[in-house]
Amino acid sequence: HSNENLYQAKDNLPDYSPSKPTRYLLYDVNPGEGFNLRRDVYMRVANLVKFLNEDEPWVLVLPPWGRLYHWQSHEIPLQSKISWKHFFDINSLALHAPVMEFEDYIKAMGNKVERLFYLQRFKGGWTKWEEKMEICDCVEEPRYHQLANGKWRGQFFGYEDFVADKFDCMSTQAYLLTFKPFLMKNITARSVFLDRAESMIHGQYSEWSREWWTARRSMVFAKPLRDIGDKFRKEFLDSDDISDKTELEVWTNMKRNHGDAKGGPYIALHFRRKDYLYAHGKEVPSLEIAAKQVLKYLKKYNLKKLFLATDAPNEEAEEFMNILKKSQIKTYRYRPSIDNLKELKDGGVAIIDQYICAHARVFIGSYVSTFTFRIHEEREILGFKQEATFNRLCGDEEGEECEQPTKWDIKY
Numbered sequence: 001h002s003n004e005n006l007y008q009a010k011d012n013l014p015d016y017s018p019s020k021p022t023r024y025l026l027y028d029v030n031p032g033e034g035f036n037l038r039r040d041v042y043m044r045v046a047n048l049v050k051f052l053n054e055d056e057p058w059v060l061v062l063p064p065w066g067r068l069y070h071w072q073s074h075e076i077p078l079q080s081k082i083s084w085k086h087f088f089d090i091n092s093l094a095l096h097a098p099v100m101e102f103e104d105y106i107k108a109m110g111n112k113v114e115r116l117f118y119l120q121r122f123k124g125g126w127t128k129w130e131e132k133m134e135i136c137d138c139v140e141e142p143r144y145h146q147l148a149n150g151k152w153r154g155q156f157f158g159y160e161d162f163v164a165d166k167f168d169c170m171s172t173q174a175y176l177l178t179f180k181p182f183l184m185k186n187i188t189a190r191s192v193f194l195d196r197a198e199s200m201i202h203g204q205y206s207e208w209s210r211e212w213w214t215a216r217r218s219m220v221f222a223k224p225l226r227d228i229g230d231k232f233r234k235e236f237l238d239s240d241d242i243s244d245k246t247e248l249e250v251w252t253n254m255k256r257n258h259g260d261a262k263g264g265p266y267i268a269l270h271f272r273r274k275d276y277l278y279a280h281g282k283e284v285p286s287l288e289i290a291a292k293q294v295l296k297y298l299k300k301y302n303l304k305k306l307f308l309a310t311d312a313p314n315e316e317a318e319e320f321m322n323i324l325k326k327s328q329i330k331t332y333r334y335r336p337s338i339d340n341l342k343e344l345k346d347g348g349v350a351i352i353d354q355y356i357c358a359h360a361r362v363f364i365g366s367y368v369s370t371f372t373f374r375i376h377e378e379r380e381i382l383g384f385k386q387e388a389t390f391n392r393l394c395g396d397e398e399g400e401e402c403e404q405p406t407k408w409d410i411k412y
């Protein structure tokens with residue numbers, strides 16, 4: 001492992017037998033999926049690589065970010081080929097499983113992968129759950145095509161020269177651990193690409209939540225994004241880690257109890273709008289009713305400031321803030337300049353929003369939004385009381401007593 005671009009925590013890795021060369025696992029996700037579901041898929045693939053490393057040296061190649069449906073800022077150039085270090089702290093990821101950026105993989109192994117598998121369902125679906133996987137005909141038209149030279153081309157994150165030597169569709173209905181014997185025994189390729197990796201199932205959550213949380217805890221946000229979040233907290237929200245009791249440690253040493261964290265003197269709201277109005281209309285309140293609910297929380301916790309994270313168009317956000325203003329509530333939003341936006345990109349801004357939400361005294365989220373879920377988890381890691389975290393806005397028709405989010409306990 002002399003490659004300096006391979007981030008790995010040395011004391012986290014077993015002694016490899018020198019006879020086993022490093023193998024590489026690459027993956028991608030259904031193009032329609034958003035940023036925060038992709039983060040969940042990462043946790044599964046990272047755990048697969050972690051378990052592979054118990055027997056063989058494997059490195060997880062991080063799929064570049066880009067071309068996500070929700071990244072709609074047109075003021076900045078096409079957002080693609082963004083490396084992971086832009087959003088996450090790579091050294092923290094590497095304390096969980098060996099990882100490397102895609103660009104570094106290309107430098108080491110060239111513009112190709114040996115085997116490419118397109119994960120798909122079984123034809124005809126299933127009636128009873130049983131674990132199985134099988135290389136077979138493609139159920140749907142795959143998003144890869146063969147070139148005259150026999151190699152396979154596909155989207156590959158916008159890397160136009162990248163190819164696969166061999167392509168197969170593979171029907172799977174399996175937990176991630178079942179992929180381990182397949183990768184170790186059934187195939188010998190040094191590099192393997194799993195597309196549609198979201199179909200890989202983590203494992204039964206009750207038994208597996210510790211493993212899931214370990215991977216989750218390693219997903220620390222990149223330092224420059226945390227710094228911007230901290231600056232905003234200090235400047236506008238009277239919030240800092242010492243008074244809020246939210247100091248970060250290296251995640252492997254960090255273990256907090258519910259109630260250890262206090263949070264800054266503000267309430268944070270993640271108000272998902274746009275496509276959510278169509279996808280979950282019943283559970284998304286009108287601006288008026290949302291403001292009413294927020295006021296109730298502010299009163300209950302005796303707070304005056306609201307931090308608003310939202311994907312709403314600007315005019316809609318302004319309208320919402322004006323409603324609250326009538327009740328003397330000042331609402332803050334993180335709004336980067338165009339230059340900052342160019343640097344941070346939509347994904348960086350989303351993370352700063354999540355980071356600030358994670359540090360609030362009380363958080364209110366949006367119904368079944370993975371953006372909200374990742375904030376819940378961040379707050380579990382920091383050690384907030386659960387009643388300060390697992391709250392959501394209720395839809396107008398649902399009434400104020402609507403069912404609140406499931407408490408997703410951190411496990412160490």
Ligand SMILES: C[C@@H]1O[C@H](OP(=O)(O)OP(=O)(O)OC[C@H]2O[C@@H](n3cnc4c(=O)[nH]c(N)nc43)[C@H](O)[C@@H]2O)[C@@H](O)[C@H](O)[C@@H]1O
Nearest residue numbers: 033034035036037070279309310311349350353369370371
């Ligand atoms: C309806 C479904 O919603 C699912 O989204 P959901 O789980 O909320 O969460 P995500 O998968 O992250 O997708 C939502 C995206 O919208 C932007 N976004 C949403 N809320 C905010 C916010 O408060 N601040 C900022 N800065 N950006 C926000 C951001 O780019 C984020 O990644 C999608 O994954 C599905 O594909 C589908 O569209």
